[in-house]
Amino acid sequence: MAISNKFLQTFRHLTRATGSGSLKTLVPRVTRPIVSAPMNGWSGPSLVAAVANHGGMPIYPIGYYTDPAKILQELKNTATLIHDVDPPTSPNNTDFLPYAVGFITFWLERQGPELLLAILRGEGDTSSSHKRPPAAYWFSFGDYRPYLALVREHGRPGSKVIVQVSTVQEAVEAQNDKVDVIVVQGTEAGGHGAQKVSPLMTLLPEVVHALHENKTSSQTLPAVLAAGGISTAAQFKAVESMGASGVVIGTGFMPTDESPGPQRAKDRLLKTLDGGVNTVRTRIFDDLREFDWPEGYDGRVLRNLVTEREAKYEQAHGPVFNKGAASFKLLKEDHSGEKADWVKATAEQDYDLLPLWSGTGVGLLKKQMSAAAFMDLLLDEEKKQ
Numbered sequence: 001m002a003i004s005n006k007f008l009q010t011f012r013h014l015t016r017a018t019g020s021g022s023l024k025t026l027v028p029r030v031t032r033p034i035v036s037a038p039m040n041g042w043s044g045p046s047l048v049a050a051v052a053n054h055g056g057m058p059i060y061p062i063g064y065y066t067d068p069a070k071i072l073q074e075l076k077n078t079a080t081l082i083h084d085v086d087p088p089t090s091p092n093n094t095d096f097l098p099y100a101v102g103f104i105t106f107w108l109e110r111q112g113p114e115l116l117l118a119i120l121r122g123e124g125d126t127s128s129s130h131k132r133p134p135a136a137y138w139f140s141f142g143d144y145r146p147y148l149a150l151v152r153e154h155g156r157p158g159s160k161v162i163v164q165v166s167t168v169q170e171a172v173e174a175q176n177d178k179v180d181v182i183v184v185q186g187t188e189a190g191g192h193g194a195q196k197v198s199p200l201m202t203l204l205p206e207v208v209h210a211l212h213e214n215k216t217s218s219q220t221l222p223a224v225l226a227a228g229g230i231s232t233a234a235q236f237k238a239v240e241s242m243g244a245s246g247v248v249i250g251t252g253f254m255p256t257d258e259s260p261g262p263q264r265a266k267d268r269l270l271k272t273l274d275g276g277v278n279t280v281r282t283r284i285f286d287d288l289r290e291f292d293w294p295e296g297y298d299g300r301v302l303r304n305l306v307t308e309r310e311a312k313y314e315q316a317h318g319p320v321f322n323k324g325a326a327s328f329k330l331l332k333e334d335h336s337g338e339k340a341d342w343v344k345a346t347a348e349q350d351y352d353l354l355p356l357w358s359g360t361g362v363g364l365l366k367k368q369m370s371a372a373a374f375m376d377l378l379l380d381e382e383k384k385q
């Protein structure tokens with residue numbers, strides 16, 4: 001992997017001993033410019049460790065947390081699964097754990113900064129003497145600036161900040177704010193994103209162009225990663241040729257062995273073809289989950305009974321669906337659904353009614369495999385072995 005790659009350079013400080021070999025032999029910890037997205041319920045200690053252990057940069061999903069102690073415990077569990085992290089006393093200790101934590105920024109704003117501060121202090125590490133914080137902090141969906149300032153002020157020197165954007169203007173602002181990694185999310189992406197957003201095919205090259213134009217002569221460009229609908233090596237190469245120095249993948253990691261998602265949901269994803277037809281962007285599940293997402297965002301999911309009923313309802317009654325309790329009506333064909341039906345669907349993992357977040361690239365996912373095998377596939381490495 002050429003070290004000219006901006007993303008790999010960004011994480012070059014994450015070096016470590018090879019473990020079994022000579023302590024003098026240092027290798028870059030992050031060798032593959034693949035980021036696994038922060039996916040609530042679909043990523044966790046096993047997937048994060050699998051991606052880190054295979055040279056990628058996983059993002060641990062902080063998500064809609066309510067219990068900071070539980071998150072810190074999960075981070076400790078994650079740390080124990082990551083191979084070859086040098087003992088704190090080792091001269092090769094890197095001071096960082098090789099993963100990032102992913103915050104949903106508007107949720108962080110509601111909860112207050114305590115959890116972020118605890119993670120910055122390294123409280124998600126198992127070691128009592130030399131607590132290592134994560135290498136990077138990811139912020140999406142909201143104003144990241146107060147938290148960028150917190151990371152710069154309280155983070156260990158070398159801590160990186162990753163921000164996900166969906167417009168050219170947001171990307172330029174992030175560059176001006178000296179964000180280390182900018183993730184460009186196109187409309188193809190699974191899960192949440194901006195309602196008004198271009199396809200990655202046009203958004204990515206326009207962002208790259210704008211960042212070059214905006215750069216002063218003394219500045220280096222931030223690393224730019226592409227997100228949305230990427231499932232294959234050909235797509236990886238395509239975004240690389242448009243200026244991305246790596247990819248962020250959500251949907252592609254969902255049906256991997258290490259993802260904590262339910263097997264029946266993984267099977268459903270793998271059976272889905274024609275991702276542009278069989279996924280849809282909607283806010284209906286945010287209403288059903290009562291998460292009160294800010295205006296301007298929705299999420300891409302597999303079509304199911306709820307999205308079909310929502311579409312029919314909108315055809316009959318106009319584009320805006322009644323929020324709140326009214327959304328529960330869609331859980332039954334005759335619109336007699338109630339909150340209890342949602343609770344039941346959740347308990348039964350009924351994906352005819354629950355959201356199965358998915359990008360348009362779902363149609364290209366053909367079989368379940370390990371996260372490492374999927375990463376090899378993306379980099380065409382399984383052919384080289």
Ligand SMILES: Cc1cc2nc3c(=O)[nH]c(=O)nc-3n(C[C@H](O)[C@H](O)[C@H](O)COP(=O)(O)O)c2cc1C
Pocket residue numbers: 037038039040042061063102103104139140141164185188189190191192227228229230248249250251252357358359360361
């Ligand atoms: C199940 C799922 C959960 C997600 N959760 C988050 C999240 O909590 N925060 C976030 O910034 N992005 C989230 N995303 C979006 C990803 O960051 C990323 O933009 C997207 O997965 C890329 O598109 P792809 O799914 O087509 O690979 C999620 C995506 C999925 C599929």
